[in-house]
Amino acid sequence: MAPPASRLAAALLLAWLSLPELLVSFAHALPRPGDPHRPLILPLSKAPRDSSSSASSSSCSRERDHHRRRLLGSELPRSPSARMRLYDDLLSNGYYTTRLAIGTPPQEFALIVDTGSTVTYVPCSNCQRCGKHQDPRFQPQLSSTYQPVKCNAHCSCDDARKQCTYQRRYAEMSSSTGMLGNDLVSFGNESELTPQRAVFGCEIVETGDLFSQRADGIMGLGRGYLSIVNQLVEKHVIDNSFSLCYGGMGMGGGAMILGSIVPPTGMVFSHSDPHRSPYYNIELKEIHVAGEPLKLTPSIFDGRHGTVLDSGTTFAYLPAKAFLAFRDAVTENVRSLRKIPGPDPKFQDVCFAGAGWDISRLSEVFPKVDMVFGDKQKLSLSPENYLFKHTKVPGAYCLGIFQNENDETTLLGGILVRNMLVTYDREKNKLGFWKTNCSELWKRLQDTGSPTPAPLVPQKHNNTSAISPSIAPSGLTPNSFPGKKSNFCKHLYALSCFCTLSILPE
Numbered sequence: 332m333a334p335p336a337s338r339l340a341a342a343l344l345l346a347w348l349s350l351p352e353l354l355v356s357f358a359h360a361l362p363r364p365g366d367p368h369r370p371l372i373l374p375l376s377k378a379p380r381d382s383s384s385s386a387s388s389s390s391c392s393r394e395r396d397h398h399r400r401r402l403l404g405s406e407l408p409r410s411p412s413a414r415m416r417l418y419d420d421l422l423s424n425g426y427y428t429t430r431l432a433i434g435t436p437p438q439e440f441a442l443i444v445d446t447g448s449t450v451t452y453v454p455c456s457n458c459q460r461c462g463k464h465q466d467p468r469f470q471p472q473l474s475s476t477y478q479p480v481k482c483n484a485h486c487s488c489d490d491a492r493k494q495c496t497y498q499r500r501y502a503e504m505s506s507s508t509g510m511l512g513n514d515l516v517s518f519g520n521e522s523e524l525t526p527q528r529a530v531f532g533c534e535i536v537e538t539g540d541l542f543s544q545r546a547d548g549i550m551g552l553g554r555g556y557l558s559i560v561n562q563l564v565e566k567h568v569i570d571n572s573f574s575l576c577y578g579g580m581g582m583g584g585g586a587m588i589l590g591s592i593v594p595p596t597g598m599v600f601s602h603s604d605p606h607r608s609p610y611y612n613i614e615l616k617e618i619h620v621a622g623e624p625l626k627l628t629p630s631i632f633d634g635r636h637g638t639v640l641d642s643g644t645t646f647a648y649l650p651a652k653a654f655l656a657f658r659d660a661v662t663e664n665v666r667s668l669r670k671i672p673g674p675d676p677k678f679q680d681v682c683f684a685g686a687g688w689d690i691s692r693l694s695e696v697f698p699k700v701d702m703v704f705g706d707k708q709k710l711s712l713s714p715e716n717y718l719f720k721h722t723k724v725p726g727a728y729c730l731g732i733f734q735n736e737n738d739e740t741t742l743l744g745g746i747l748v749r750n751m752l753v754t755y756d757r758e759k760n761k762l763g764f765w766k767t768n769c770s771e772l773w774k775r776l777q778d779t780g781s782p783t784p785a786p787l788v789p790q791k792h793n794n795t796s797a798i799s800p801s802i803a804p805s806g807l808t809p810n811s812f813p814g815k816k817s818n819f820c821k822h823l824y825a826l827s828c829f830c831t832l833s834i835l836p837e
């Protein structure tokens with residue numbers, strides 16, 4: 332049910348799309364700090380700001396939509412976006428990170444981009460129990476703009492009843508506890524978005540995977556007051572949308588855009604119902620393997636939280652019946668390959684040897700998999716969206732889709748969206764998917780008039796190209812094989828405890 336205003340906006344958008352020259356002149360006319368060429372990106376340009384909405388939700392309450400429409404006058408208002416590089420890789424790290432700077436002068440962090448949670452947090456200089464991560468801890472005392480979030484009626488307070496605290500608990504003792512602070516957050520010098528004040532967590536205690544992981548912390552992109560997206564949208568500095576593009580198998584890295592983009596032609600959409608669950612859900616109806624629908628009723632993908640897209644989860648998890656049907660159909664279609672044990676004897680991975688080195692030729696060996704959404708929208712997956720490379724046997728690959736043991740939720744993690752631009756259009760309550768080379772997507776973003784790509788952070792290694800994934804931490808042991816154990820549990824727990832999360836002060 333599109334309100335009239337958004338239909339008007341859609342019409343304007345169409346008109347705008349068909350007039351790229353107009354866009355060019357507008358873009359040049361708009362006074363903006365920084366490079367005037369930057370917004371000239373097609374097809375990945377930003378949408379004109381037809382409206383702004385702020386969708387806020389308390390941890391448990393339904394999402395409320397306030398549509399604060401703006402009349403379009405002679406000027407074409409638009410919101411800047413933050414364009415950020417992604418680093419790391421699914422197989423070596425189990426996650427993708429971005430660089431976020433907090434404070435004045437900025438202190439930089441590598442944060443896991445996580446659409447499945449809300450609070451953004453980094454280790455604090457006075458942390459009592461924090462692991463060794465890739466950057467120094469945040470030092471509030473060195474930031475001239477830092478403000479503690481003072482204790483108030485709406486938050487949990489520290490013992491001194493001075494500062495608000497937050498706590499996230501995950502399975503297996505994984506947890507993050509800390510103080511809420513407010514400071515300028517900056518999105519890198521490749522973003523148009525200027526530094527903005529935001530509430531974030533300064534960690535005092537971290538346990539489990541949050542303690543042992545190399546990344547410094549989490550950047551929460553979920554739905555909820557403390558989400559960085561909600562905060563920026565609340566302040567009307569970005570449109571109510573963001574996009575992630577995860578680099579492919581063997582590549583890693585990728586790109587993130589906070590703010591809206593014009594959806595590329597051919598983007599496949601699914602409705603995402605904010606009332607269905609607090610997570611970014613989609614309407615998954617069918618899965619096809621090699622063109623054949625799995626014999627399942629569509630309701631199987633609607634159990635518990637429904638089908639949830641969680642960028643912070645490594646792999647994908649289907650309800651038992653759907654998993655078994657999927658596994659059997661894939662196995663049936665790769666008869667030429669040899670079934671072998673997985674890299675970690677603790678797990679009963681389904682692996683196949685003899686597929687060869689060349690990732691680009693995997694689709695000649697492994698079947699095409701399609702996901703069918705409501706409205707019959709069909710998204711075709713490549714083998715890299717459901718397989719991961721066997722870490723011990725060259726040329727072998729394992730199913731990166733598992734059985735969800737304890738839960739009827741269909742949980743789709745990062746693997747499913749490798750080399751896919753995913754737009755989380757919170758304004759229009761839909762998620763868009765577009766197959767692309769996410770390594771080149773970033774290059775394309777760069778090639779549209781902006782200066783040569785500059786690393787967001789001074790590179791520690793001379794040789795680490797900013798586009799390529801950062802180097803895997805050395806000393807990766809089979810035991811630290813990412814995925815099922817760590818991220819799965821983490822998010823399984825997250826899915827079950829969303830409502831107990833922190834309360835936004837003010």
Ligand SMILES: *C1O[C@H](CO)[C@@H](O)[C@H](O)[C@H]1NC(C)=O
Nearest residue numbers: 790792793794795796797799
């Ligand atoms: C990396 O550095 C080494 C030695 O400094 C050099 O020989 C090599 O060409 C560099 N590689 C790239 C891709 O810049």
Ligand SMILES: *[C@@H]1O[C@H](CO)[C@@H](O)[C@H](O)[C@H]1NC(C)=O
Nearest residue numbers: 520521782785786787788789
């Ligand atoms: C961005 O910042 C890096 C390091 O902070 C710097 O080397 C680079 O020149 C900057 N790039 C631009 C386009 O300002």
Ligand SMILES: *[C@@H]1O[C@H](CO)[C@@H](O)[C@H](O)[C@H]1NC(C)=O
Nearest residue numbers: 579582691750768769770771
């Ligand atoms: C994507 O682009 C990168 C960089 O141009 C290239 O190395 C890689 O092979 C491409 N990946 C695919 C799947 O085409």
Ligand SMILES: *[C@@H]1O[C@H](CO)[C@@H](O)[C@H](O)[C@H]1NC(C)=O
Nearest residue numbers: 789790791792793794795802
């Ligand atoms: C970077 O390059 C410089 C000069 O080429 C060299 O002295 C230094 O050891 C290199 N550092 C790393 C981390 O490779």
